[in-house]
Each structure stands twice: as C-alpha cells, then as structure tokens.
Amino acid sequence: MTLTSINNHPLVNKLLTNRWPQFILQALLLAAFLFTILSGWIGTPVGSHNFGIVFLWITWWALLILVAVPFFGRGWCSICPIPLPGEWLQRGNLLGKKSEAGRSQVSKAIDGIGSSEAPSPQETIHRRWPRVFRNIWLQNGSFLLLGLFSPIILTSPQVTAVVLALMLVLAFATSIFFERRSFCRYLCPVSGFIGLYSQVSPLELRIRNKQDCVTCLGKPCYNGSTTGYGCPWGVFPAGLQKNTNCGLCLECVRVCPKNNISINLRSFATDLERPLTRMDEAYKSFIMLGSAMTYAAVLLGPWGALKLHSYAVFTPGWMVYAVAFLGLNLAILPGLMFSLMKLNPKGASPRASFTAFSTILIPLGLMFWLAFSLSFLASNVSYIGISLSDPLGWGWNLIGTAGLGWRPIGGFFIQPLQVLSLVGGLGWSTQLAIKMAKVQNVSPLPAIIFCLLTTLIMLWLIT
Amino acid sequence: MNPTNLRNFIASRTGKQLAWILIISSGLLIAFAPLPDFSRSAPQTHFIRIEANKFAYQPAQLHVNPGDIVTIELASTDVVHGLYLDSYDLAVQSDPGQTATLTFIADKTGSFRFRCNITCGALHPFMIGKFTVGVNQWLYRGWSLAILIVFGILASTHGWRRNNTFNIISIVQK
Numbered sequence: 001m002t003l004t005s006i007n008n009h010p011l012v013n014k015l016l017t018n019r020w021p022q023f024i025l026q027a028l029l030l031a032a033f034l035f036t037i038l039s040g041w042i043g044t045p046v047g048s049h050n051f052g053i054v055f056l057w058i059t060w061w062a063l064l065i066l067v068a069v070p071f072f073g074r075g076w077c078s079i080c081p082i083p084l085p086g087e088w089l090q091r092g093n094l095l096g097k098k099s100e101a102g103r104s105q106v107s108k109a110i111d112g113i114g115s116s117e118a119p120s121p122q123e124t125i126h127r128r129w130p131r132v133f134r135n136i137w138l139q140n141g142s143f144l145l146l147g148l149f150s151p152i153i154l155t156s157p158q159v160t161a162v163v164l165a166l167m168l169v170l171a172f173a174t175s176i177f178f179e180r181r182s183f184c185r186y187l188c189p190v191s192g193f194i195g196l197y198s199q200v201s202p203l204e205l206r207i208r209n210k211q212d213c214v215t216c217l218g219k220p221c222y223n224g225s226t227t228g229y230g231c232p233w234g235v236f237p238a239g240l241q242k243n244t245n246c247g248l249c250l251e252c253v254r255v256c257p258k259n260n261i262s263i264n265l266r267s268f269a270t271d272l273e274r275p276l277t278r279m280d281e282a283y284k285s286f287i288m289l290g291s292a293m294t295y296a297a298v299l300l301g302p303w304g305a306l307k308l309h310s311y312a313v314f315t316p317g318w319m320v321y322a323v324a325f326l327g328l329n330l331a332i333l334p335g336l337m338f339s340l341m342k343l344n345p346k347g348a349s350p351r352a353s354f355t356a357f358s359t360i361l362i363p364l365g366l367m368f369w370l371a372f373s374l375s376f377l378a379s380n381v382s383y384i385g386i387s388l389s390d391p392l393g394w395g396w397n398l399i400g401t402a403g404l405g406w407r408p409i410g411g412f413f414i415q416p417l418q419v420l421s422l423v424g425g426l427g428w429s430t431q432l433a434i435k436m437a438k439v440q441n442v443s444p445l446p447a448i449i450f451c452l453l454t455t456l457i458m459l460w461l462i463t
Numbered sequence: 464m465n466p467t468n469l470r471n472f473i474a475s476r477t478g479k480q481l482a483w484i485l486i487i488s489s490g491l492l493i494a495f496a497p498l499p500d501f502s503r504s505a506p507q508t509h510f511i512r513i514e515a516n517k518f519a520y521q522p523a524q525l526h527v528n529p530g531d532i533v534t535i536e537l538a539s540t541d542v543v544h545g546l547y548l549d550s551y552d553l554a555v556q557s558d559p560g561q562t563a564t565l566t567f568i569a570d571k572t573g574s575f576r577f578r579c580n581i582t583c584g585a586l587h588p589f590m591i592g593k594f595t596v597g598v599n600q601w602l603y604r605g606w607s608l609a610i611l612i613v614f615g616i617l618a619s620t621h622g623w624r625r626n627n628t629f630n631i632i633s634i635v636q637k
Contacts, residue, residue, distance in 0.1 A: 048588055155585040300576075302593040304519020307586055379549075379578065380588055406580055411550050415573070416494070419605040427612040434620050452613050459605040463574055 005208075005262040007253065016263070017254045019095050022079065030081035033164065035391075040161025044393025048406075050157040051391030054383045056164075057154050062377040064194075065369050070268075073201030074194055078248040082167055083184050086175025087232065090126075097228055126179040129186055129234075135280040139192030140287055144329060146189050147291050148322055151298060151310040181232040184247060196284050197366050198243040199271035204264050205237070205246050205253075212260045213238035221252035221261070228255035237261055242271040244281075269363060269428070275356035275436055282358035283334065289361050289454060290329035292368035296461040300375055333454070340446035348440050356440055357447040360429040364451055367425025371418040371462050378410035418462050426455045479619050486615035493607045498572075498600055506530040506568075513537050515544035515557065515579070518586035527569045529597045534566040545581035548594060556581050574599040 007013040015021060032055065040052040047053040068076045088094055146153065146163070153159050167188070174183040184191050207213055213221075221237050224230035231237070233247045237256075240246055253261045276282050297303070298310050309317035334354075341350040341357065348356070385401035387393075396402065410417075429451045430444075437444035472478045509531055514521045515538065527533055537546050539557040546565070547554040550573075555565040579590035 046582055046587075047585060048582055151586070151589075155588070299589045300591060302520070302523035302576075302591055304517070304521070304523060304590075307518055307589055311586055379576075408547070408549060408578075411552075415601045419601050419608065423605060423608045423612055426609050427616060430613050430616045431620075434616065448613060448617070452609060455609050456606055459602060459609065463599055463602040463605060 004265050006265060007261075007263045013253075013259075016250055019254070022250065023095050025079045026081055026084055029079055030084055033081045033168075037161045037164050037168075039392055040157040040159075040164070042392060043157055045157060046393060047155040047157055048380070048383050049387060049390070049393040051387045052157045052160050052164075053155070054380075054387035056160060058377065058380045059384055062373055062381075065366075065373040066377070069194055069197045070200060070366065070370075071202065072248075073198030073203050073243045074246060074248045075201075075203070077184065077191060077194060078250065080184075082171045082188070083175065083181050083232075085168070086172040086183070087181065089172070090175050090180075091229065097224075097226065125177065127177060129178050129182045133186055135278065136186070136192050136195070136284055137280045138187055139189060140280060140284055142187060142189035143192055143284075143287060143291070144326065147287075147294070147329075148325060149313060150295070151307065152313055154299075155311075180230075180234045181247065182234075185233055185245065192284055193288050195244040196281065196288065196362060198246075199362060200269045200366055201243060202266055202268050203248075204240075204243055204266055204270070205248060205250075206240055206262055206264060207238050208260050208262045210238060212258045216258065216260075220255045220257060225255050225257070230255075241274060244271075269432075272359055272362060272432055273435070275359045275439070277355060279355060282355045283330070285358045285361040285365055286333045286337070287329045288365040289368060290325075290333050292365060292372050293454070293458055293461060294325055294328060296368075296372050296458060300372070301461060336453075337447070337450050340450050343446050344442045348442055353440060353442055356436055357433065360432045360436065360447055360451065363428040363432065364425045364455070367421045367428070368458055370425075371421045371458070374410075374414055374418055374421070375462065378414045379408040381409055382407045415463055419459065422455055422459055422462065426451055482615070482619045486611065486619070489611055489615075490608055493604055493611060498598055498603070504528065506532060508532045508534070510534045510536065512562075513546065513592070514540055515546070515590075516540040518579075518584065518590040520546070520577070520590070520592040523592040524595070525592070526595045529569060529572050531569045531596075532566065533569050534564055536562050536564045538562045542583050543581050544583050544590070545579050546577050546592075547580035548577045549575045551575065554580050569596040572597040572600060574602065 007016050036052040036055055039050055043050045043052065064076055091097075149159075153163055170187065171183040174187065175181070213219075218225065219236065220228070220230070222230045222235075229251050231252055232249055233245055235245050237246075237252045248263075250263075253263070276285070298306055305317075306321070309315070309321045312318050337357070338350060338354050341353040344350070344353060382404060383406065385404045386406075389399045389402035390396045391398075430448050433444040433447045433451070436447075507528065509527055511522075511525060511533065513525075513535055535546065535555065537544070537555050537557040539559050539561065541559060543556060543558050545554060545556040550571055551567065553565060553567055555563045557563040574593060574595040577592045577594050579587055581587075583590065
C-alpha cells in the first residue's frame with residue numbers, strides 16, 4: 001500500500017533531482033573506500049585496530065543491515081562508490097550531462113549509453129551483458145566465494161584491501177566492456193542480497209501514471225536524453241514491480257519529462273506479495289539464510305576448532321569446512337525445503353512451490369542477519385572510536401579516543417533483542433506463508449516447518 | 464460447545480481478538496516470567512582451569528548453578544590472552560605460561576559469552592566461550608516464543624481451513 005510520494009514536495013524534489021548532494025556523498029565515500037584499501041596495505045595488520053576492518057566490517061556492515069537495507073532498500077547502492085570510476089569513464093563526465101560536442105572521442109567511443117540515439121555497434125565497444133548470465137547466479141557465486149573466505153577477510157586488513165581493490169578493478173573493467181552498471185546488476189556480491197532484501201523496504205521508486213509512459217517519446221528514462229542518462233541498471237521504470245533491480249540512483253527522476261517518477265513511502269514488505277518465480281533468486285534466499293547461520297556458528301560460537309579450520313584456508317580442515325558451508329547453502333537447506341514441499345497433498349508442483357515459498361525466507365533471513373549483526377556490533381563497537389583516532393594503528397590520537405579501551409555494549413539487552421528479532425522474523429514469515437499458500441492453493445505447513453526448524457537452530461546458535 | 468461451534472467462534476472477530484490477547488499474554492509470560500530453578504541446592508564452589516591458546520578457550524562451555532562461587536584460573540599457553548565475562552563485567556588476563564585467577568559469585572542467571580579482551584591476533588574478536596548459570600533462559604524462552612507464534616498465527620488464520628487446502632492429516636498420512 002502506497003502511503004505518500006516523498007518527491008511531491010517541491011523542495012524534496014529539487015534536492016533529489018539535484019546531482020550535487022548525491023555526488024558529494026559518493027565522492028566522500030569513494031575517498032573513504034580508497035583510504036580503506038590504503039589502510040589495509042600500509043596500516044597495522046591487527047584487524048581490530050585498522051580503519052579498513054573497523055570502518056567496513058563493523059560500521060558499514062552494521063549500518064547496512066540494521067538501517068539501510070530494512071528502511072531504504074537499495075539506498076546504499078544509490079551512493080555506493082564502487083561503480084563510480086567506471087561510470088565516469090562511460091559518461092566521460094563526473095557530473096551532469098555533457099553536450100555531444102564537448103565530449104572527447106575516447107568517451108564517445110566507450111560510451112554505449114547516454115544518448116537519445118542508440119550508438120551503432122561500430123561506435124561503441126560496450127556490449128549487452130551475455131544473455132546466459134542475465135540473472136543473479138554469478139552474484140550467488142561471488143557471495144558464496146566471499147563467504148568461504150570471510151573469516152580471513154573479516155580479520156585481515158591486507159586481505160580486505162585486496163578484495164576491495166579487486167571489486168573496484170572488476171567494476172571498472174566491466175564498465176569498459178559492458179553497458180551500464182553490469183557489475184552492480186550481475187556480479188557484485190553485496191548488490192545481490194541488497195536487491196533481495198530491498199523488497200522488505202518501505203521505500204519504492206515507481207511510475208505515477210502508466211499512460212504517460214506509454215505515450216512518452218524516446219523513453220528517456222531508459223535511453224537517456226539531453227538532460228540526463230538512461231537507467232544505469234538497465235531497468236525501464238514503467239515495468240518496475242519490485243525493488244530488486246532498481247538502484248535508486250534517481251537518474252529517471254531527473255530525466256523524466258513528465259515528472260512521472262515517484263518515490264513512495266509504503267508498508268513494509270509490499271513486494272513480497274508477489275512470490276519469487278526464478279530459481280536464482282530462490283537460491284539467494286537460501287544462501288543468505290545458510291550464511292547467517294554459518295557465521296553465527298563460526299564467529300559467535302564457542303567452537304575454537306571450527307574457527308581455526310575456517311581461517312586456515314586451503315588446509316584439509318578448511319576443505320571440510322568449505323564443503324560443509326557450500327553443502328549447507330546449496331544442498332541441505334534447499335533440499336530440506338524441497339523435500340517438505342513434496343509432502344503437499346495437492347496443488348502446484350514441488351518445484352513451483354519451492355520457488356514461490358522461498359519468498360518467505362526473505363523476512364526470516366533479514367532477521368537472522370539482524371540478530372547476528374546486533375551481537376557482532378555490540379561486542380566490537382568500541383573499536384570504532386579507537387580506529388577513528390588512530391586509523392592506521394601508528395600510535396596517533398587524532399580525536400582523543402585512541403586510548404579508549406575495548407568494552408562491549410548492550411549487556412542484558414542484546415540477547416532479548418536477538419530473540420525478539422528471530423521470533424518476529426518467524427512470525428512474519430509464517431503470515432507470509434499462509435498468504436502464499438492461499439494463492440498457490442497448497443498447504444503452508446511444510447514451509448512453516450522449515451522456518452520453525454531453522455529459527456530454533458538459529459536461536460540455539462545465538463543464545 | 465461442540466467442535467463446529469468452537470471453530471465458528473474462533474473464526475469470528477471476537478474470537479480472533481480473544482485469541483490474539485491470549486497469544487500476546489502467553490508471549491509476555493514466556494518472555495518475562497521468572498523460570499523455576501530445578502537445580503536449587505546449597506551453593507557450591509567451582510575451580511575451573513581454562514586454557515587459552517590460538518583463539519580458543521578449553522573448556523569453552525561452562526555450566527554452574529545460580530549462587531555458586533566460581534574461581535576461574537586462566538592459563539595462557541601462547542600469547543597474552545584475556546577473559547571478559549559479558550553482563551558480569553569482569554575481566555582477567557594471563558601472560559604466556561602464567562596463570563591468573565578470577566573469583567565471583569554466579570548471581571546472574573542465563574547464558575553469557577566470555578571473550579578475549581586483549582588483542583591476541585587475527586581471530587581475536589571471535590575468541591569466545593559460553594558461560595551458563597542455571598538454565599539458558601533466552602534459549603528456552605526463544606524456543607517457546609517461536610512455537611507459540613507459529614501456532615498462534617496458524618490458529619488465528621482460517622482462510623486456508625475454509626478452502627480445505629490446509630490438511631494436516633493428509634500430510635501426516637502421506
């Protein structure tokens with residue numbers, strides 16, 4: 001249900017369509033991102049005292065999971081600095097739209113978008129992303145890859161720096177050879193899960209009036225115009241039904257000649273009323289659920305041997321861990337759900353039910369991550385003050401907080417909050433399962449049993 | 464009241480409101496009511512030696528009864544390690560090859576993490592153990608709340624029952 005359009009207000013609309021606020025935020029974040037890479041290479045190797053680790057894996061991660069994704073959906077993507085250099089290269093410009101005459105031959109040659117007339121294949125080296133990969137399987141793979149190595153990535157500033165630099169280079173290289181933000185849409189490991197969970201967000205970008213889009217000449221929101229660029233995510237706004245692929249970059253708001261793009265506040269999880277239909281997205285929901293459970297066991301659990309094996313990459317112990325991690329995410333959890341779906345006495349095929357009911361894992365998974373991140377944040381938050389004052393671990397004391405000792409926060413409140421979020425997530429998923437069962441004309445019980453079982457395990461891991 | 468009348472009553476607006484009041488009351492009771500302590504006996508004294516080595520404690524899971532007097536001897540065998548007990552806000556640290564002790568009364572019930580509070584290497588933030596006093600309250604409360612919320616929502620939702628698409632018996636039989 002749409003509550004209100006926030007860009008109806010002229011002042012808000014002006015703020016959103018002006019490129020400067022977004023550009024300033026992105027430029028600051030790009031600087032912080034580059035400093036994160038630098039601090040990984042030249043700063044202290046002690047993760048808990050290195051800006052890179054503390055800024056990325058404690059501050060950014062907590063803000064992303066606890067605030068940005070649940071409330072703003074892909075809000076992070078709208079200010080993410082990773083695709084910026086490639087996008088600047090594609091556009092041949094940092095801000096706004098340059099006239100064709102003012103652009104260099106190089107940027108014209110590499111620019112496949114941004115013109116109201118589509119360039120011929122001879123004029124651009126950009127290609128459309130290969131059809132076979134126009135899904136999120138690669139994002140599932142890149143997230144699993146990060147997950148496999150996460151104990152070492154989360155704790156080693158050098159490894160974190162290498163991973164971030166690789167992402168920057170990959171995003172840049174992708175933007176040279178492929179059109180628009182192909183990296184964000186099809187490769188970025190973070191974008192995949194933000195897209196999945198952005199369906200829960202109470203913020204959406206949609207068109208106001210479909211007829212205006214039908215009669216619109218040139219479709220500048222997709223193809224670009226003299227005032228701005230076509231959708232960097234390759235999305236035609238009139239076709240948007242879910243938040244998954246809208247990066248909230250606001251380019252369509254800027255170029256729409258009829259002011260037909262609205263940013264709406266709505267009820268939470270409106271998108272989830274439409275079930276998932278694709279297997280790649282269904283698997284993403286299992287991967288996110290399984291990864292949260294694995295992280296809770298490895299990083300918050302009392303099992304020292306498990307931590308050591310997950311950290312000692314390419315050793316026999318790590319191989320066993322890797323098989324278990326991949327097996328849980330790709331076979332055990334989906335297999336359990338599929339087996340339960342086969343218990344349905346009538347209705348849709350187990351495969352169709354499996355895909356549709358994986359939608360109910362979205363609120364559950366988000367709450368699993370919230371519960372995990374609460375504990376992670378509470379025990380590590382005091383490192384933020386220390387690393388802000390001494391970001392490289394070189395003995396500085398820039399803001400006078402370098403000497404603050406480590407101290408966890410939350411005390412008695414963290415566990416009840418975690419339990420509340422897990423039980424709340426289960427209740428949310430149960431309600432969604434019942435709604436979905438009506439549409440699918442099957443029983444919700446198998447899916448609810450799956451959610452209950454995984455929640456009981458997660459409660460055991462978290463408490 | 465025969466089963467049909469009962470089903471109709473639960474499906475009615477008043478019935479649903481009553482069901483939700485019952486569910487919420489039960490939830491609050493489960494979340495906040497003090498749990499009975501079946502293990503209550505005279506306080507005992509525990510001496511527990513914990514070895515800290517390579518980002519792990521051994522033993523890593525401890526269990527005592529409420530009111531017990533606990534002495535933890537921390538023995539580090541590689542680098543300097545610490546032990547900080549969540550919620551109790553107590554800490555001790557041990558140099559390599561040395562031991563250090565910490566004595567306290569286990570007067571807070573539940574399950575608490577203890578963790579290294581001296582930077583000891585890469586996995587330092589995740590060097591964690593578990594200290595349980597009495598029952599792991601939030602585990603049992605959480606499990607009970609999870610089961611309650613599922614049954615509460617199922618019991619208060621009747622559309623699928625009318626459609627006869629929810630058929631536990633046929634699923635069980637299958």
